[in-house]
Amino acid sequence: MTTQELVEQIRKKQSFLCIGLDVDLKKIPTYLLSEEDPIFSFNKAIIDATHQFCVAYKPNTAFYEACGLKGWEALQKTIDYLHDNYPEIYTIADAKRGDIGNTSKMYAKTFLKDMGFDSVTVAPYMGKDSVEPFLEFEDKHTILLALTSNEGAFDFQTLKSDETEIYKKVLETSKSWENSENLMYVVGATKAEYLAEVRKIVPESFLLVPGVGAQGGKLEDVCKYGMTKDVGLLVNSSRKIIYASTNNNFAEVAAAKAEILQQQMAEELEKFKFEHSNEL
Numbered sequence: 001m002t003t004q005e006l007v008e009q010i011r012k013k014q015s016f017l018c019i020g021l022d023v024d025l026k027k028i029p030t031y032l033l034s035e036e037d038p039i040f041s042f043n044k045a046i047i048d049a050t051h052q053f054c055v056a057y058k059p060n061t062a063f064y065e066a067c068g069l070k071g072w073e074a075l076q077k078t079i080d081y082l083h084d085n086y087p088e089i090y091t092i093a094d095a096k097r098g099d100i101g102n103t104s105k106m107y108a109k110t111f112l113k114d115m116g117f118d119s120v121t122v123a124p125y126m127g128k129d130s131v132e133p134f135l136e137f138e139d140k141h142t143i144l145l146a147l148t149s150n151e152g153a154f155d156f157q158t159l160k161s162d163e164t165e166i167y168k169k170v171l172e173t174s175k176s177w178e179n180s181e182n183l184m185y186v187v188g189a190t191k192a193e194y195l196a197e198v199r200k201i202v203p204e205s206f207l208l209v210p211g212v213g214a215q216g217g218k219l220e221d222v223c224k225y226g227m228t229k230d231v232g233l234l235v236n237s238s239r240k241i242i243y244a245s246t247n248n249n250f251a252e253v254a255a256a257k258a259e260i261l262q263q264q265m266a267e268e269l270e271k272f273k274f275e276h277s278n279e280l
């Protein structure tokens, strides 16, 4: 999917919500465990109930890898189900990969070509040659970790090197890489106050913003500092939506939670339009 197509979907649905499909067999309703593929059954129910409120789904691959071959199969079935039934949905493989060039090439092929995801999250620590193999894929995105939502983000990402914080170097340097137009960046919702700094370096890039909900990030703050004229945001929530209920009506309850976020997003889009009516 192109960035333009993603923006069109956001405008149409008045939503920039990404729902995280972080499926933990210990947290799903127990009646699903007797199904042939409990992970896929859970995802299918969540997707069918919530797709009108979001523009993207982000399975974190760790939850699937932890279930071995069955987990990988459920992940592929989930992506195929989305392509077949909701082709307008943007898909993110949250795999946080990145390695020496020839290894990254294999990761990129796996997620962006073979499995058919629109994008994959990548760690920048190994630098240019570890990221460029992901950027080669046309109409696909590489979502680079810039400033993450966790406490450990302060261990390295905000340290200074030559007077500049490392996360700013990641943003700045990555702009010079080949096919850098295919980059998006992760900035945690818990670090919303940093978004103004991020926007000085990447004023138009799309940002994947996880950490709203279970981690305490605030949608309003994220929008205040991070929204652009083309929206430029995909805000993720996983646990607060998909585990809102463990009863048989879990999908309905998840849909209600997703709708609340969608409504707040529609308000934020309106607010932005009003505040920037001169520039738009």
Ligand SMILES: O=C(O)c1cc(=O)[nH]c(=O)n1[C@@H]1O[C@H](COP(=O)(O)O)[C@@H](O)[C@H]1O
Pocket: 020, 022, 060, 094, 121, 147, 148, 149, 150, 186, 187, 188, 210, 211, 212, 213, 214, 215, 236, 237, 238, 239, 240
């Ligand atoms: O890359 C990510 O998506 C990510 C980056 C980050 O800085 N923080 C973060 O929480 N995530 C992921 O976003 C999801 C957040 O889930 P919830 O906290 O349940 O909404 C998990 O899949 C995390 O692995």
